[in-house]
Amino acid sequence: MSTFLMAASQAIAPPYAPPSGVEHVNVRHTERFTVVGxxxxxxxxxxxxxxxxxxxxxxxxxxxxxxxxxxxxxxxxxxxxxxxxxxxxxxxxxxxxxxxxxxxxxxxxxxxxxYNHPDPAALDKARTQRKSIKPRKPRPTPAPNPNPAPSPAQPAEPAPLPRVPAPTAKKPPRPPLPQPLNPRPQLLQAAALLLVGLQNQDPELRLTEEQINFLAPGVAAWFERDASPAAVRKALTEDLPRPVRFPAQLVRHRLTVSLPSGRSLPAAFRPVPMQNCDGCDRAFRASAPGRCDDCAGEANH
The missing domain is CATH 1.10.10 (Arc Repressor Mutant, subunit A)
Known part of the structure; x- marks a missing residue:
């Protein structure tokens, strides 16, 4: 009977179960290693x-x-x-x-x-302050002089300088974003595609859909002034500050201050086109076809 119980207990005994969790096998490094907290x-x-x-x-x-x-x-x-x-x-x-x-x-x-510690500057500062705080020894009191010499006259303290108030002038408003003279849908679509592709060239220039819709007219204005997509892309991605915290503001600033000159100049700066006179067929400058000054004068007489 006892033999049967011993055999039964051995048959139902649970198998050996290894402990759960990670098990470390460590080798001591003597070269080419980095200590990390x-x-x-x-x-x-x-x-x-x-x-x-x-x-x-x-x-x-x-x-x-x-x-x-x-x-x-x-x-x-x-x-x-x-x-x-x-x-x-x-x-x-x-x-x-x-x-x-x-x-x-x-x-x-x-x-x-x-930094191998998240705030070494603060730790160094606290350590320096603890070293610098030392108890001061009391200075000995000097014995009174029985024949004191007359003290020299102290120079008068200079009058305090008048305080200059802080400047109160307001900063000038930012210049507006350039706008195209002819905002064609194809032009705005090409400008939006260029802005979307900026993140492929630099991940920090990721723009939202709202920001792209706002900035696209500025890129279209560059296209109207004969700027190629490569030139616009170079102007927006060259020599970027790190990190780029406000990409939309940076793109707006560069589109505004670096706007190139081109055909779409204000009317006051455009050259007057050449025209052929309807009377003598001579070339003259005028905003619209017609007669030159000589032919116009003869017609009036």
Whole structure:
């Protein structure tokens, strides 16, 4: 009987179940490794793309290029738009800073600073303040002089300068967006397609449908002035500030201040066209066909 119970208990015993959850197999690194804090690897608000990009940037040597196009070429599995979004996340949470500076030659470039802690500047500031606060030793009180010398006359304090009120002049209004003289539907459609395609050239120039409808007449005005689509695209995408926080305002500003001259100039600046005189067939300048001054004078006499 006991033998039967032992066999039955062995038959119904549950098989060995391995523990659930992750199991780590760690190898100690002695070269080519990067230390990353859990505040980054387990950040609750950063996407996986942003955390992976931060780890990649922190593993690069100083001076390595980290522009959007360079990172997209180095990381072909991610698009330029995804990399731009990840860089913006890292900036918002204090792991990255991009500073626009101008070289002595006048060229504008972007300096990128990568932080392995989200707020090292605040930590350094607090540490410096703790070191600088030291208890002051009381100064010894000097003994009174039995024969004090007369103190020299103190110079009079200068009169305070009058306060200059802050300027109250209002800023001049922004110039209006250029408008085409002949807003044909084909022209506005071509302008809208150009604005939609800007995000393909730079992901930070993504515009909403409402913004495209508002800016399309400005692009059409450039087309009327003999500007090619390539010239308009270059004017809107060349030497952009980083990051582009307000793409619609930037495009509006460039369309307005860089508007080229062309055939659609104001009437006061247009040259008077040449006409052939109906009387003597000589060429003369006039806004409409007719007779020259000599033939018109003879007809009046």
């Amino acid at each position: 859990n505040h980054l690897s387990q950040h609750p608000e950063l996407s996986l793309a942003a955390r992976g990009l931060a780890l990649h940037i922190q593993s690069l040597p100083p001076g390595a290029k980290v522009g959007i196009k360079v990172l997209a070429a180095r990381l072909p599995a991610d698009s330029e738009h995804r990399i731009a979004e990840a860089l913006r996340e890292l900036e918002e949470h204090g792991y990255l800073k991009r500073i626009r500076e101008r070289s002595p030659e006048g060229k504008v470039y972007t300096r990128t600073v990568s």
